[in-house]
């Protein structure tokens with residue numbers, strides 16, 4: 001899960017308030033911070049309130065609640081498009097045991113408090129599972145409220161390690177946490193003969209951008225490689241020339257650079273490294289799994305030859321995900337990118353559990369999910385929550401490029417995963 | 422041959438500026454209460470009164486920088502609903518209280534911006550030079566920030582700037598404020614010159630002695646009401662009124 | 672040594688971008704006391720225009736550049752007309768909140784109407800190629816951007832010194848009412864300020880897109896936050912201050928990135944802000960704070 005600029009932005013915003021106050025203190029003595037926040041919230045709720053119920057209820061339905069970010073900074077991660085499309089596919093085929101899916105979807109923006117209120121509303125309406133803003137500061141309180149109803153937070157795309165430390169029991173992620181994507185990328189890097197690596201870290205994206213590179217480094221060292229240097233960056237960064245100059249200064253030329261950040265930032269890094277004549281791999285996390293990465297190769301197909309990322313589900317041409325996206329597009333329900341597509345898995349997992357338990361009791365659903373050896377889903381063949389309880393056991397794809405086109409480089413459950421709990 | 426003076430005479434009789442029933446407001450507070458006055462073409466009218474009487478408020482309402490009610494007619498047009506900029510274009514110009522030169526602009530730029538509404542660029546440029554010649558000290562500081570000028574110099578610049586738009590009426594708000602007596606005399610000499618050249622002037626002053634020397638007609642304002650008006654002689658005859666209002670021995 | 676020169680050049684080009692954007696903020700603030708946070712979305716409009724033009728198969732880069740700049744100018748004027756004019760005489764806080772609101776609305780419009788994720792726009796890549804000067808490596812883009820910033824500053828100075836409208840804008844930064852009393856229409860002066868800020872935003876958009884190769888809803892918001900800080904340090908409303916602040920911030924950021932040991936790396940922004948705070952303690956109004964009009968007003 002790419003973990004965007006929350007903290008960076010927050011830092012900036014408090015910076016603004018500090019300096020704003022300095023500027024306008026002459027004009028207004030009232031509490032500006034409060035005013036700005038109030039205005040923010042007012043605007044959010046007024047302008048961005050997008051509320052709809054996806055499917056009309058016909059008698060007995062399978063209700064799933066999605067208090068998710070349809071607008072705001074986290075909107076790219078909403079799983080809603082895939083979830084809706086998958087639900088529609090199942091409903092068209094008669095539903096599960098005659099029961100149809102009913103998705104309750106409402107926008108939270110980036111606001112945890114809104115997510116909590118909507119969760120309460122959806123719980124009262126009888127949802128059996130919930131997906132929300134995929135960050136622990138929202139997922140944890142939402143899970144705590146849902147626990148009272150026996151309802152599970154079933155998150156399509158959350159990779160945050162914080163969620164697996166036992167804070168809440170009713171949380172299940174459809175994907176593997178960040179250490180797995182780092183380990184998978186490292187395994188592939190080692191197989192390509194990578195020895196010396198540079199790690200780019202940033203505190204701005206929490207553990208996703210700060211620790212994932214370190215896990216990569218650990219896995220590389222475990223395989224006999226070496227971490228040459230660690231360098232800092234901010235999210236967002238649109239000019240990497242200082243870091244690139246630092247790489248050039250290293251006495252040993254790196255074989256690979258690892259970064260867990262977002263697009264288009266990493267695209268800029270790739271181009272600037274290439275321009276500086278640094279012939280190293282750029283490895284990354286799911287943050288690179290964005291269609292806009294491919295266009296970095298627009299003017300030079302070879303530029304992505306040594307770019308690869310461990311991600312959540314295979315998305316190269318010919319993958320199950322692409323087939324799903326095609327099917328949805330034909331239905332007039334486009335699903336853009338991996339994060340939305342992962343929503344399909346959640347719906348399929350719930351469908352599996354409803355069928356298995358023959359009902360819609362949320363606790364029974366959770367138990368069925370955790371008991372199953374294998375649950376068929378859409379972006380990979382199957383997942384299982386039996387071993388890890390709070391996250392899926394599934395293969396971690398490493399995706400690279402050939403002639404500017406995505407290829408699946410490897411797709412395994414990594415053998416060495418740095419300890420992270 | 423006798424036609425021309427006659428026309429001039431008749432023009433002189435018409436009111437260039439005619440204010441009726443004028444009230445001025447700051448928010449809900451009314452500070453000028455339904456006053457009437459007028460300024461004839463070519464004349465100099467003085468608006469006198471103590472601090473806070475409403476002189477500045479009155480003069481500001483003529484240019485529309487404060488909110489007012491009542492009728493303000495200029496050259497037989499009701500201008501009370503017009504934007505400030507349009508009123509300036511009609512030929513009203515002000516040398517405001519406190520001078521308000523653009524302190525970050527050079528002396529030249531201050532004069533230049535004064536001519537903003539003019540289309541005869543060449544003539545305007547010549548006029549700037551003429552002003553600079555008139556006040557050699559300004560010429561010396563032509564490219565220096567106007568904020569560095571002395572109070573008296575700034576006052577000269579303000580008046581010159583106001584005249585650069587070739588106004589038909591010049592509003593002067595306390596041009597002698599805070600100036601040394603010698604400088605004050607220079608300022609009044611300048612005003613006297615302008616008057617001699619036929620400029621119509623509305624002069625706000627606390628220095629009643631000097632103002633009355635210049636004025637053809639005067640009004641005395643107190644607490645937003647006109648409490649007396651008349652020729653300078655008539656005002657001077659009400660000596661006690663003057664001294665009690667302004668503290669200036671007339 | 673080479674390394675120091677290299678990083679200094681990098682800092683310079685960081686600063687150039689901040690300065691370019693900060694100027695756009697400062698010129699509006701100087702005459703309207705408005706911190707126009709929506710400036711970022713004006714930049715974004717430039718970017719999205721390039722995206723649209725690319726999908727419409729415009730190939731000529733000059734036309735794309737002109738289109739983007741023009742779109743940014745129109746957007747800036749449009750925002751002034753519909754959003755900022757109604758609050759023109761309100762206090763600074765109202766203006767600030769309006770700008771924040773406009774910024775937020777636009778970001779979410781981009782998100783809803785286009786996409787929440789980055790969309791590739793590679794039509795400006797051609798501006799970017801590596802240049803090697805001995806051991807020093809720079810990109811053509813760094814040169815273009817620094818040059819463009821310098822030229823923009825130069826032209827702006829000429830405009831502000833030589834044209835009536837420019838002089839009026841400088842005058843308006845001190846005493847807007849007095850400018851109106853010169854018969855110069857307030858709307859014209861303000862529109863000119865917004866048009867210039869739009870022009871600067873359009874130019875910034877070109878360089879940002881040339882570097883990032885993609886547009887997304889926060890394309891302009893983040894750089895504007897930086898530019899805002901630059902303005903505060905430099906002295907809000909002062910144009911030389913904006914430029915100075917921009918270059919100073921660029922130097923601070925690159926300096927901190929390079930000098931701080933990696934284990935303190937997460938503190939980079941904290942250090943940058945701490946230094947800025949110290950500067951503000953020394954000069955609460957910013958280093959080159961603009962003069963405030965003294966004296967009586969009507």
Ligand SMILES: Nc1ncnc2c1ncn2[C@@H]1O[C@H](COP(=O)(O)OP(=O)(O)OP(=O)(O)O)[C@@H](O)[C@H]1O
Nearest residue numbers: 447452470471472473474475476477478479518627
């Ligand atoms: N901006 C304002 N807001 C509220 N009240 C004001 C404002 N300006 C002036 N006043 C009030 O209006 C009244 C008239 O003020 P005005 O400035 O017109 O007086 P003045 O005759 O010009 O005085 P002075 O000789 O001191 O310049 C005063 O009571 C003053 O306090």
Ligand SMILES: [Mg+2]
Nearest residue numbers: 476477478518
């Ligand atoms: Mg006064």
